[in-house]
Amino acid sequence: MNTTSSTYTSAATGITYTVKRANLRRMAGGLLDGGELREVEYTEYYIFRDDQLVQFCFIEGDIPETVARYENPGPDLGSRFD
Numbered sequence: 001m002n003t004t005s006s007t008y009t010s011a012a013t014g015i016t017y018t019v020k021r022a023n024l025r026r027m028a029g030g031l032l033d034g035g036e037l038r039e040v041e042y043t044e045y046y047i048f049r050d051d052q053l054v055q056f057c058f059i060e061g062d063i064p065e066t067v068a069r070y071e072n073p074g075p076d077l078g079s080r081f082d
Contacts, residue, residue, distance in 0.1 A: 008047070010067050017067060018048040021060075 002023045009016045022044045029035040045063055047055040047070070057066045 008063050008067060010071060011064070012068060013071055015049065015071075017054075018051075019063060020046045020048065022046060 004021045006019050006021070007016050008019050023041060024044060025039050025041050027037055028040045030037040043058065043060075045057050045060060046053055047057070047063065047067060055066045055070045057063060
């Protein structure tokens with residue numbers, strides 16, 4: 001796993017998050033996909049606050065929306081008591 005770090009500051013709260021980009025590999029295809037089994041590369045962005053993982057996403061442009069959803073989950077996600 002190859003990782004690089006950067007930061008993102010929330011426009012709503014001013015909190016700075018550490019974002020670690022990880023280049024990963026996984027297997028795809030095979031019998032269920034009707035093709036040869038092959039290795040594919042993909043990227044994940046891990047979002048940390050105070051060295052604790054709080055969220056992740058697969059597209060760099062989704063980091064602001066992912067942080068906003070973490071800071072204000074909204075009514076559509078329910079509560080921890082559901």
